[in-house]
Amino acid sequence: MNAERQRTKKSSALGLMKYALLIVAVLAALLPVYWLLTISLKSEVDQFAVPPLWFAFKPTWAHYYETFFVRPFGRYLLTSSIVALTSTALALLIGTLAAYSLARFTLPANLHERISFWIISTRMFPPIVTIVPLFLMMRDLRLLNTLPALIIVYTGFNLPFVVWMMRGFFEELPRDLEEAAMVDGDSRMGALVRVILPLVAPGLAATAIFCLIICWNEFLFALILTQTDSAITMPVGIAGRVTQYEIKWGAMSAAGVVAMIPILVFALAVQRYLVRGLSLGAVKG
Amino acid sequence: MRLGANVGELRTPWHERALPYLLLAPAVLVLLLLTIYPLIYAVTVSLQTRSGEWTLANFARLFSDRFFGVALLQTFIYTLAALIAEFLLGLGLALLLDSQIRARNLFRALLLIPMMLPPVVVAVIWRLIYNPNFGAINGTLKSWGLDTTKLTWIAGPQMALPSVILVDVWQWTPFMFLILLAGLQAIPQEPYEAAMIDGSSAWQTFRHITLPLLKPAILIALLLRTMDLLRIFDQIFILTQGGPGFATETISLYIYKTAFRFFDFGYAAAMSFVLLVLINFISIGYIRLLKRQEAKP
Numbered sequence: 154m155n156a157e158r159q160r161t162k163k164s165s166a167l168g169l170m171k172y173a174l175l176i177v178a179v180l181a182a183l184l185p186v187y188w189l190l191t192i193s194l195k196s197e198v199d200q201f202a203v204p205p206l207w208f209a210f211k212p213t214w215a216h217y218y219e220t221f222f223v224r225p226f227g228r229y230l231l232t233s234s235i236v237a238l239t240s241t242a243l244a245l246l247i248g249t250l251a252a253y254s255l256a257r258f259t260l261p262a263n264l265h266e267r268i269s270f271w272i273i274s275t276r277m278f279p280p281i282v283t284i285v286p287l288f289l290m291m292r293d294l295r296l297l298n299t300l301p302a303l304i305i306v307y308t309g310f311n312l313p314f315v316v317w318m319m320r321g322f323f324e325e326l327p328r329d330l331e332e333a334a335m336v337d338g339d340s341r342m343g344a345l346v347r348v349i350l351p352l353v354a355p356g357l358a359a360t361a362i363f364c365l366i367i368c369w370n371e372f373l374f375a376l377i378l379t380q381t382d383s384a385i386t387m388p389v390g391i392a393g394r395v396t397q398y399e400i401k402w403g404a405m406s407a408a409g410v411v412a413m414i415p416i417l418v419f420a421l422a423v424q425r426y427l428v429r430g431l432s433l434g435a436v437k438g
Numbered sequence: 439m440r441l442g443a444n445v446g447e448l449r450t451p452w453h454e455r456a457l458p459y460l461l462l463a464p465a466v467l468v469l470l471l472l473t474i475y476p477l478i479y480a481v482t483v484s485l486q487t488r489s490g491e492w493t494l495a496n497f498a499r500l501f502s503d504r505f506f507g508v509a510l511l512q513t514f515i516y517t518l519a520a521l522i523a524e525f526l527l528g529l530g531l532a533l534l535l536d537s538q539i540r541a542r543n544l545f546r547a548l549l550l551i552p553m554m555l556p557p558v559v560v561a562v563i564w565r566l567i568y569n570p571n572f573g574a575i576n577g578t579l580k581s582w583g584l585d586t587t588k589l590t591w592i593a594g595p596q597m598a599l600p601s602v603i604l605v606d607v608w609q610w611t612p613f614m615f616l617i618l619l620a621g622l623q624a625i626p627q628e629p630y631e632a633a634m635i636d637g638s639s640a641w642q643t644f645r646h647i648t649l650p651l652l653k654p655a656i657l658i659a660l661l662l663r664t665m666d667l668l669r670i671f672d673q674i675f676i677l678t679q680g681g682p683g684f685a686t687e688t689i690s691l692y693i694y695k696t697a698f699r700f701f702d703f704g705y706a707a708a709m710s711f712v713l714l715v716l717i718n719f720i721s722i723g724y725i726r727l728l729k730r731q732e733a734k735p
Binding site: 172178179181182183184186189192201203250251253255257258260268272277282283284285286287289290305308309310312342366370372376387391392402406416421427431432433 | 694718
């Protein structure tokens with residue numbers, strides 16, 4: 154009893170410090186993002202003000218106008234969206250079938266476990282190892298500076314992730330479900346589509362969102378496979394301008410803000426699955 | 439037929455028997471095409487001269503190339519420094535949030551934001567902050583009357599590497615924190631209750647209960663971060679392009695430049711092969727540790 158009372162006393166004394174530390178951490182996490190937001194809304198004079206203006210400036214939308222109506226960032230956004238959506242859909246289709254197979258069938262010689270391990274290990278592949286061959290391959294196929302090049306690469310990029318996530322979701326469902334449907338005369342594929350898929354729909358949606366985020370953020374392959382305005386994605390568009398000699402900070406920041414908004418919304422939507430997704434299922438959140 | 443669910447059905451039609459393979463085939467084909475084929479291609483390119491003769495020159499050059507050595511060393515420094523900082527900060531935050539705290543989910547969601555941002559946007563943010571003249575840091579310090587001429591951040595060779603590491607720590611500490619928090623919350627209550635009855639101190643409880651039970655989550659978090667750190671590219675490319683001079687060049691950047699600025703595909707392939715082997719060895723090490731951990735009662 155005594156020890157417990159001492160503990161509660163101690164914890165109430167520590168309580169304030171805990172919150173103080175947490176607030177410092179939250180500020181450290183968010184102030185840089187807020188800084189980007191302010192730069193995107195400041196006139197050029199205010200951007201270079203010393204001391205920096207954190208609150209007292211007159212907001213302007215001029216940089217957003219410039220970014221999307223004078224510069225081709227609207228186009229980059231569209232490209233990013235098309236590439237992300239198409240490759241996510243493809244990866245989900247191919248990956249879900251494979252995941253179902255790995256979750257439900259026992260193959261001879263433990264083949265299913267071996268294939269599963271191999272698939273997940275391709276995820277560990279450093280992308281830089283494959284860029285030279287993929288660049289040459291896409292050049293030979295005359296796919297450089299086209300959306301299909303990125304769509305193909307991103308589909309492969311997301312596949313291991315989809316297989317791993319979906320396999321976990323399938324394994325959580327009892328086998329009796331399909332078997333009952335199959336006894337009722339459904340084929341296995343019919344049972345998969347009509348019985349199982351609706352049940353894993355939340356997991357499928359979470360997986361899709363993860364894939365979209367990965368595609369949206371991807372930089373290295375996009376940098377190498379696309380160079381023309383008609384094919385470059387948002388990250389490459391931003392990078393191209395940032396590394397130039399004279400940088401338009403306002404326009405850059407505006408592009409950055411617009412690039413991060415969909416990601417933040419999506420990330421919020423998959424909070425529940427975040428741990429599982431990021432640790433590839435190794436840690437259940 | 440041993441097709442898992444189909445035990446007992448002796449006469450399964452061929453398409454039923456082939457189904458598991460048919461379902462796997464597209465995924466396996468795409469992955470073969472996008473990882474194994476490029477790998478074989480990379481090995482071939484690395485073993486040839488530009489005119490197509492077989493040679494070991496690209497691999498021999500690795501040993502005499504001082505820049506490769508420096509890039510490798512800097513990659514290790516970057517990886518190790520960021521890993522340690524992210525782990526300690528992430529563990530601290532996870533322990534904080536695992537204790538009794540109000541609005542835990544709100545704090546968690548806010549703390550995770552940096553990790554969600556596109557790396558390119560993160561790099562833009564930090565170029566704004568690090569700018570020696572009007573950046574948030576030097577601007578503030580100047581307004582306090584401090585001399586900032588030595589605080590060059592990413593613009594000067596002495597501070598550049600620590601500065602890019604700091605950006606990594608800012609973005610990826612949330613990842614460590616998230617995985618470790620999940621690990622902490624999965625630990626059952628009973629051992630803690632037992633420790634309380636025994637009158638263990640907070641440190642003893644942490645050392646003998648929390649840490650051992652958290653070890654699998656720690657290993658996973660370290661493994662995944664190590665893989666990502668060893669191939670770091672995006673942020674550094676935009677923050678410094680590996681400069682000033684060679685101060686922040688990492689192995690991925692050096693490979694990129696060798697391939698796409700100097701068009702020496704063979705040498706780039708040889709270097710990326712080394713990186714692959716390196717990453718493989720390190721991840722096998724981690725996986726061994728994990729397996730040993732799981733084998734323990």
